[in-house]
Amino acid sequence: MQPIIELRNVVKVYSSPAGDYEALHGINLEIYPGEFFGILGKSGAGKSTLLNMITGVDRLTSGEVIVRARGREVSVHTLGENALALWRGRTIGVVYQSFQLLPMLNLLQNVMLPMDLCGDYHPRRSRERALELLRRVELEEHAFKPPAFISGGQQQRVAIARALANDPPILVADEPTGSLDSVTADHIFDFFEELVAEGKTIVMVTHDHGLMPRFDRYVRIVDGQLAEDPVEEVAV
């Protein structure tokens, strides 16, 4: 089976007045369709940078990121800004620790927004789909509330619903449970596992080693490099 995400010798160097800083030192990694894949590491190890290389949010210095999804093989960093945005909107759903919902839109509108921007759904269909997604994350009754009126855990569920709006094959999550209590975090994980069971590929970054058993596979990243035992299978 071909990997859905493939990183080939990815290097990322940040330049600053204090000098150059290499955040990623030639990362090679393959992630397969339907995997719940974990990237573990301490703060500053380079795990979020690695995630940004996959989503194309940040530009790599050298190397290549290949994503094979929706019947296309795309070298992410060869895409222009606009093409990248459209590709990301359709292919990868992104979830952040800080939810990143737009405060002026209600929950329904937040979920509808990616469909509006990518234009894959008719406006009426996008509304129905957004309501379905909110129902799925058990927030349909709050659909018309602004994000500030619901709890952090609920906001994260809305963020996941939004990430799924265009039905992307890949979901990328950067510390999605970092600001949630353990019970709420557990619910989020349960939901991710449901999605994986439905065939989605999920790549998740966390510093919490206690979560290792819940991943299908994981890598540890230390100082911008994958650890000696790069990929570990987890017996579920």
Added chain:
Amino acid sequence: MRPRWQKVLSDIWDNKVRTLLVVLSIAVGVLAIGVIAGAYVIISHDMSVSYAAKNPANIEIRMDDFDEDFLNTLRDFDGVADVEGRRVFGMRARRVGDTAWKVLDIVAFKDFKANTINLLEPVRGVPAPEKGQIVLEKTVLEEISIAVGDELEVELPDGTTRRLEVVGVVLDSSTSAADFLAAPLAYITLDTAPSLGQPELYNRLYATLSEGQDDDAHIRAVFADLKDTIEKSGYDVGLTRRSKTHEHPLASIVNAVLGILMALGVLIVFLSSSLIANTLSALLQQHMRHIGVIKLIGGRNRQVFLMYLSLIFAFGVMALLIAVPLGGQGAYALAQFIADQMSFSLLGYRIVPISFVIQIAIGMLVPLVAGFVPVVRGTRVTVLQAISGDALRLQAGGPTRWERFQLRVTQALARRGIHVPRPLLISLRNTFRRRGRLALTLFTLTMGGAIFISVFNVRVTLNEYVRQVGNYFLADVTLDFERPYRLDEIRQYAMRLDGVTWVEGWAYASAEILYPDGTVADNINILAPPANSGLVSPLMISGRWITPQDRQKLVISEGIFDYYPDLKVGDTLPLKINAREEAWEVVGIFKFIGVEGILGYAPYEYIAAEQNLARRSYSYRLVAERHDRAYQKQLADRAAQAFRDWGFHVREAVPGLSTLDDASESLDILVTFLLIMALLTAVVGAMGLAGTMSMNVLERTREIGVMRAIGATDSAVMRMVITEGTLIGVISWGLAVVLSVPITYLLATIVSLAVFNTPITIVFTPLGYIIWIGLVLLLSAVSSVLPARNAARLTIREVLAYE
């Protein structure tokens, strides 16, 4: 509604203060342009149409008394369509029961129904008085509080009074149209004149031409022939005027003034656009994270760009909804005000399509142009920069030059034992943190301040020039008689009046300046004071003043350059005087108000002899021991009364400064307009500062929270913000002081060329500078207090949670 448009709508609605700021910024500029453009169109059209509709005289000749028979001989004059005779004489009048007298010019018509030239427009009551009745021109009502049905008391030359019933009010837009300094008019029938001590004869001739009514050369030619004929018939001709039918005599001045206002309006638009750019730039900064999220979930640059462009478009539409109706009303109100001042009527309220189009274009284009750069910059930000909020930090690098300079200065002061308070240092650093925004704010506030200060300088400059022009009218009272009296006799009587210290008899002559080919260039009024008179203190440009020995020599006002641009002292000028062509030597050239026509001075000794009035005069100048307005007025009243009592035929006694008061009043109207525009620019500047301060505070919400968490009190936070605002105000004042110099020169030169036809000496006054520093400090404090209070009110938890 699609979510992205819902976001645009929410951006408008959720931050109402910001929306209001942007909308008002746009609306101020649109309103200013709308009012001025609308007024310009209405005035330039209605002024000439309204003026032409009254069939204004192309030629006005003030001359010796003449009768209907002589008038009839001129009816078939070549080139003349129609002639009318009127008697015009000055009289003091008041409402019965009032104490203060006002000088009116009474115009006597033979038959109001036969009036075809300088038509009167009825305002109220009846437009045609019967014998013993009087009709007032509208401007009289500004001088005398009187209504139709009241009685007007007029004073006869012998000091007795007569009462006339006021039966109507009319608008006369042509009779005194060209005369800044004319007295208000009132109208009677010619058969009422004898009861006022006046003969039933005309002393003014009005003529319209059969063709070429708008051809200055043709009017001049017919006028020269007509004047020649009148003089050959044995009549002396005094002051004369020529006018085009379809051009109000003051149109060029009004248009020039409106042009200046338009330039200021454009400047306001320019300033408001920098305010819009500033606010939109801050808005984009605040929305950085939103843009990042949109791009993260599939939004492309074009979509983001369109969203923010729509936002700006919506701001423009809202501004237009406010400014266009107000602009239409304001334009008409301004036009009406000018029409009232100039005594002509407008053709009715209407929407001016071109003004409407200009307003829409400005309301739509200016925000789009001003917002284009911030929007493009905002939409180009990468997702990473936007999400992490690092857009600025990533670009900024290390400490700026200003920060390094500030550090060095602080360290140097500390080494000398001077410790700058830390909050002040923070205020200083904050002021210069957003240099682009600071520059735009300073630019707006500085321009507003510089114009504000300049308007005060222009006002003083104009008044100083009028005061200098007053050097030609230094007498305290001008006493005119119906017939000439001997100098010795008048001097002897006048010196018996309390307070009179000096008396002079002046002569007067009217002439035409000829071109070398013998055609008439213009009229010239030659005043003839005694050569050694101390009552004229001319502003000489070149040459010398008159001497008693001068024969056919004159000093002339610089208006002559319009016809003889290369004229020099020592050149001769062809004049037609007393129906004779003579060559006069120009011995001096002086400054004078251009629109008042060309003025010359020659010695009394020569002119009086030529007019067979040696040692006699119609007109006397009295000098008193006091020169204030109240005393002059009182002396004029006393002199008129006393000379009447002594049996002299007094025509009128006019206090010396009253003429200047009228001129100053006209200038004050102009200065008021300029000041309104200056205040508008100041308002735009203040809005800019308020916007900047609230943006600065909003962006530093987290920083303020941290400061409060580590012990900064509410008052310390407020002090910091207010210090920052005040500092911007003070810097802008300093820059405005510098910038006000060229702006004063520019504005004063444009205004003086428009009003006086000559550049004038610029005078600076500290008043504008003092008022502006006070105003700018007040504006700065007020603009900072609200954001500062908001900052101080936030709880630590709120500000640290701010995203």
